[in-house]
Amino acid sequence: MxxxxxxxxxxxxxxxxxxRPTPPMREAMARAEVGDDVYGEDPSVNLLQERIARMLGKEAALFVPSGTMANQLALRAQTQHGDVILAGEHAHVLQYESGGAAALSGVQIKTLGVGGFFDGPDVRAALHPRDHHYAPVTLVAVENTHTVSGGQIFPLERIRSVAEVARECGLRLHLDGARLWNAVVATGIPAATWAEPFDSVSCCLSKGLGAPVGSVVSASAETIERMHRFRKMLGGGMRQAGVLAAAGLYALDHHVTxxxxxxxxxxxxxxxxxxxxxxxxxxxxxxxxxxxxxxxxxxxxxxxxxxxxxxxxxxxxxxxxxxxxxxxxxxxxxxxxxxxxxxxxxxxxxxxxx
Ligand SMILES: Cc1ncc(COP(=O)(O)O)c(C=O)c1O
Incomplete structure (x- = not known):
C-alpha cells in the first residue's frame, strides 16, 4: 500500500x-572572512558585535553560542554570590537555564508580578530592608518578549516604571531579549528604545531570525570586559566563529522585517x-x-x-x-x-x- x-x-x-539556514544564508557563511576570535581577530564576529551594540545603543557587545550563555554572563558579571535578583514568573533565567544562576553566579531568584510581567511598585515591594539579615537585591531581569506567556510583549511604559524604581534603588537591569526583534517589529519601537533602560541586553540570532547558532550580549565596555573573562571561563571562546557571525549578519539584513x-x-x-x-x-x-x-x-x-x-x-x-x-x-x-x-x-x- x-x-x-x-x-x-x-x-x-x-x-x-x-x-534551517536558507541557501543564501549558507552562502554568506561560506564566504565569511574569519580569524581567531579568541585573539579578537575575527572580522565577521567583530562586525556583528559592533553592529548589535550600535543597534541597541550600547558601548560594546559579545558574541556567544547561546541565549542561555548570554543571560548567565550578564548575571555573573553584574552580581555577587549571595545576592538576590528579581525576575518575572516563569522567567527563562529561572526556569530553563538548568540552575545556572545558582550554580554559576550563586544568586537567589525571587519572582515578582504576575505571568512574567511586573511594574515599579512590584520591584519596590520585593526589596528587603537594609539589614544584615537579608541578602541584598542587586539586579532586575526583564524578559521581552516573554516566552511562557506565549511571546507577549512587556509594554514599554511598564519597563520604564520598573527601571525608574530600579535606578532609584541602585539595582542593575538586565533584559533577556532572546526575541527582542519580535517586539521591535510588532510595535515599531526601535531596538535602542527597548534597550535604553537596561545595563545589559541579550538577544538571539537563532530564534525567529533563522541563524543556526548565536546570541549577542550588549552592555558598557567595562561590563562586556567582565563578561569576556567569564565567557572564557565557561569555555565559550570560539575560534573562527565568523562563519556563525556571518549567518547572524545575514539574518539581521534579511530576516528581521x-x-x-x-x-x-x-x-x-x-x-x-x-x-x-x-x-x-x-x-x-x-x-x-x-x-x-x-x-x-x-x-x-x-x-x-x-x-x-x-x-x-x-x-x-x-x-x-x-x-x-x-x-x-x-x-x-x-x-x-x-x-x-x-x-x-x-x-x-x-x-x-x-
Ligand atoms: C526568553 C528566552 N531566553 C533565553 C533563551 C535561551 O536561548 P538558548 O536556547 O539559545 O540558550 C530562550 C530559549 O528559547 C528564551 O526563550
Whole structure:
C-alpha cells in the first residue's frame, strides 16, 4: 500500500528555533572572512558585535553560542554570590537555564508580578530592608518578549516604571531579549528604545531570525570586559566563529522585517483554532499561540501522526510557534491537520464544520 504520508511535509510548530539556514544564508557563511576570535581577530564576529551594540545603543557587545550563555554572563558579571535578583514568573533565567544562576553566579531568584510581567511598585515591594539579615537585591531581569506567556510583549511604559524604581534603588537591569526583534517589529519601537533602560541586553540570532547558532550580549565596555573573562571561563571562546557571525549578519539584513509575516501567521492560526472550537489563551502579540486542550497526549498523538509537531508547555496547554520555515499555506495546512485530529479525538466533526 502506498504510504500517503511519505510525501507530506512535516510542519514543525514546536519553536522558532527549528529553522534551517536558507541557501543564501549558507552562502554568506561560506564566504565569511574569519580569524581567531579568541585573539579578537575575527572580522565577521567583530562586525556583528559592533553592529548589535550600535543597534541597541550600547558601548560594546559579545558574541556567544547561546541565549542561555548570554543571560548567565550578564548575571555573573553584574552580581555577587549571595545576592538576590528579581525576575518575572516563569522567567527563562529561572526556569530553563538548568540552575545556572545558582550554580554559576550563586544568586537567589525571587519572582515578582504576575505571568512574567511586573511594574515599579512590584520591584519596590520585593526589596528587603537594609539589614544584615537579608541578602541584598542587586539586579532586575526583564524578559521581552516573554516566552511562557506565549511571546507577549512587556509594554514599554511598564519597563520604564520598573527601571525608574530600579535606578532609584541602585539595582542593575538586565533584559533577556532572546526575541527582542519580535517586539521591535510588532510595535515599531526601535531596538535602542527597548534597550535604553537596561545595563545589559541579550538577544538571539537563532530564534525567529533563522541563524543556526548565536546570541549577542550588549552592555558598557567595562561590563562586556567582565563578561569576556567569564565567557572564557565557561569555555565559550570560539575560534573562527565568523562563519556563525556571518549567518547572524545575514539574518539581521534579511530576516528581521519579515518577522511581521510570522506574526500575521500566528494571528491566522489563532483565528483558525478558535473556529475549530479550541480555547486560545489570548490574541498573539507576536509569533506564538497558546491554546488549551484537556487530552494533551491524545492531541499530540493525533497531530504527530499527521506530521504536525506542536509542543505541550503546561498541563492542558499547547503552544504553536510560527517561523521562517512556515508560510501562509503551511498555516492553512496545519489547521486542516488539526481539524482532522479533532474529528479523530472527538469522534465527530469539529464544531464549525458540522
Ligand atoms: C526568553 C528566552 N531566553 C533565553 C533563551 C535561551 O536561548 P538558548 O536556547 O539559545 O540558550 C530562550 C530559549 O528559547 C528564551 O526563550
Amino acid at each position: 502506498p504510504d500517503i504520508l511519505a510525501d507530506m511535509k512535516t510542519l514543525d510548530l514546536r519553536s522558532d528555533t527549528v529553522t 519579515r518577522l511581521a509575516d510570522d506574526h500575521a501567521h500566528a494571528r491566522r492560526l489563532s483565528a483558525g483554532l478558535r473556529e475549530l472550537g479550541l480555547k486560545v489563551r489570548s490574541e498573539p502579540d507576536t509569533n506564538m499561540v497558546l491554546f488549551g486542550f484537556d487530552d494533551v497526549r491524545g492531541f499530540l498523538r493525533a497531530t504527530r501522526s499527521r506530521k504536525l509537531l506542536i509542543d505541550p508547555i503546561a498541563r492542558g496547554i499547547l503552544r504553536a510557534v510560527t517561523h521562517l520555515d512556515v508560510d501562509a499555506a503551511d498555516v492553512e495546512d496545519a489547521l486542516a491537520r488539526i481539524a482532522e485530529s479533532l474529528i479523530e479525538l472527538r469522534g465527530s466533526a469539529p464544531r464549525d464544520a458540522r
